[in-house]
Amino acid sequence: MTTQDHCIIIGAGHGGVQAAASLRQEAYQGRITLISDEPDLPYHRPPLSKGFLKTPTAPVLELRNAEFYRENGIELICGARATAIEPKARTITLADGTRLAYTNLILATGSRARLPEIEGITLAGVLSLRSLADARCLNDALDGPKTVAIIGGGYIGLEIAHTLAGLGHAVIVIEAVPRLLARSVSPPMSDHILARSESAGIVFHVATRIAGLAGSNAKVTHVKLADGRTLPADIVILGTGALPNVELAAGAGLAVNNGIEIDSHMRSSDPAILAIGDCTNFHQFHVGRRLRLECVQNATDQARNAAKTLVGQPRPYRELPWFWSDQGDMKLQTAGLALDADRTMMTGSPEDNAFAIHHFRENKLIAVDTINRPADHMLARRLIGTRAAPSPEDVLAGPQRLKEMMKEAAS
Structure with a gap:
C-alpha cells in the first residue's frame, strides 16, 4: 500500500460509504474515489419507506456530510454512472466517456427493484x-x-x-x-x-x-x-423483490451467480476487484452455504472487511446477520438466519404485541425473531454463533441464564 495506490468504489449506498470511511480508519494512504449514480449526497435508505413519506419536507438523512469527504480526502463523484470495467488495464469508464485507473476496485452496486x-x-x-x-x-x-x-x-x-x-x-x-x-x-x-x-x-x-x-x-x-x-x-x-446489480461485473468477466461471487475476504474472481453488499453472493459462515443478503448490516460489515483486506490485514468474514423492520406499532428485529431450523419456541405474548420466536437447529439457538423485544434481540446478537450455544432449556430459564452463558463464553 502506497500513496500511489488508487481505490475506486462504485456505489455510494451504505456499503460504499462505509468502505471509504473504513479505508481511512485503517490508515489507507492512497487515493479514494467514490462514485454515485445519484445526484444527492449519499443517504440513509431505510427511512424512505417510513419517515420520508410521513414528512417529505424533512431533510434527507445523509450518511456523512460533505465535510467528511473533504476532510478525509475522499473524492465523491455524484451523478456519474460507471458503464464498463477493463480488468487488464485496471480502468473503469463512466457514461460521459471519462476513464479512471485503479489499483483496486470495490463494487458496491447494490440491487434494484424486480x-x-x-x-x-x-x-x-x-x-x-x-x-x-x-x-x-x-x-x-x-x-x-x-x-x-x-x-x-x-x-x-x-x-x-x-x-x-x-x-x-x-x-x-x-x-x-x-x-x-x-x-x-x-x-x-x-x-x-x-x-x-x-x-x-x-x-x-x-x-x-x-x-x-x-x-x-x-x-x-x-x-x-x-x-x-x-x-x-x-x-x-x-x-x-430485488435483483442484484451485476451487469458491470459480468461485463468484466467476473464470476456471477445470483450476485458477484466473492471469497471470505470480499475478493471477486479478479483479486484486484472486491465486492460488498446486496450485489454479492458469499459463503455465509453461520449457515454453511452461499447466499445473497439484502440488509444494511451485511453491507457495512462487508465494507469494513474489504478495507482490512486492502490494507493487508485480511480476516475471514463471519459476522452474524441481523435485520429490522418498523411496521406501525411493531418493531420486528431478527438476529441470525433460521435456515434449516428444526424447532421453534415462543417467549412473551403476541396479545401484548411483544414476544420472541427462537429458532434451534440440533438443540442450538441459531436465530431469534422479536416483536417489540429489543433486549431479547440484542442478547441474541451477542449469543448466537458463540460457543455458549443456548438450548431451548437455557432460553426457558430466562435472560439471567443467557447472560451468564454469555459471560462464560467470553471468558
Whole structure:
C-alpha cells in the first residue's frame, strides 16, 4: 500500500460509504474515489419507506456530510454512472466517456427493484421504492387521499403499507404466497403481523396472483387478479423483490451467480476487484452455504472487511446477520438466519404485541425473531454463533441464564 495506490468504489449506498470511511480508519494512504449514480449526497435508505413519506419536507438523512469527504480526502463523484470495467488495464469508464485507473476496485452496486413481467407495468402511477428519486415520485403522487395497491407482502411492502395507512390512504396488499414474509419469518410471526396490520386498516389478499394492471389515459386504475377479480388502485407500488446489480461485473468477466461471487475476504474472481453488499453472493459462515443478503448490516460489515483486506490485514468474514423492520406499532428485529431450523419456541405474548420466536437447529439457538423485544434481540446478537450455544432449556430459564452463558463464553 502506497500513496500511489488508487481505490475506486462504485456505489455510494451504505456499503460504499462505509468502505471509504473504513479505508481511512485503517490508515489507507492512497487515493479514494467514490462514485454515485445519484445526484444527492449519499443517504440513509431505510427511512424512505417510513419517515420520508410521513414528512417529505424533512431533510434527507445523509450518511456523512460533505465535510467528511473533504476532510478525509475522499473524492465523491455524484451523478456519474460507471458503464464498463477493463480488468487488464485496471480502468473503469463512466457514461460521459471519462476513464479512471485503479489499483483496486470495490463494487458496491447494490440491487434494484424486480419488475414483474405483467401487462400494464409501464402505466403511470406504477411505482417502486428503492431510491430517493423513487420516494420523491411517490410523494408527488400522494397529493390527496388515494387508494394504493401494494404488490408484495415483504418488508418493504409492509413498511410502506403501514406508513400510508397511517397517513389516511386506503391500502391494499396483494401477496402471491399463502402468508406474509414467508421467506423471512416463521408462520406464527406471519400470523401476528397479518392480524396486527389488518387491525390498522390494511386490506390483504394473500395467496393471490396478479394477472396484470389496467388503466385509462395511460394511467393505472385497476389491478387485475388471476381469478378474474379487479381491485381499484390510484397508485400501484411494486414490492416484488430485488435483483442484484451485476451487469458491470459480468461485463468484466467476473464470476456471477445470483450476485458477484466473492471469497471470505470480499475478493471477486479478479483479486484486484472486491465486492460488498446486496450485489454479492458469499459463503455465509453461520449457515454453511452461499447466499445473497439484502440488509444494511451485511453491507457495512462487508465494507469494513474489504478495507482490512486492502490494507493487508485480511480476516475471514463471519459476522452474524441481523435485520429490522418498523411496521406501525411493531418493531420486528431478527438476529441470525433460521435456515434449516428444526424447532421453534415462543417467549412473551403476541396479545401484548411483544414476544420472541427462537429458532434451534440440533438443540442450538441459531436465530431469534422479536416483536417489540429489543433486549431479547440484542442478547441474541451477542449469543448466537458463540460457543455458549443456548438450548431451548437455557432460553426457558430466562435472560439471567443467557447472560451468564454469555459471560462464560467470553471468558
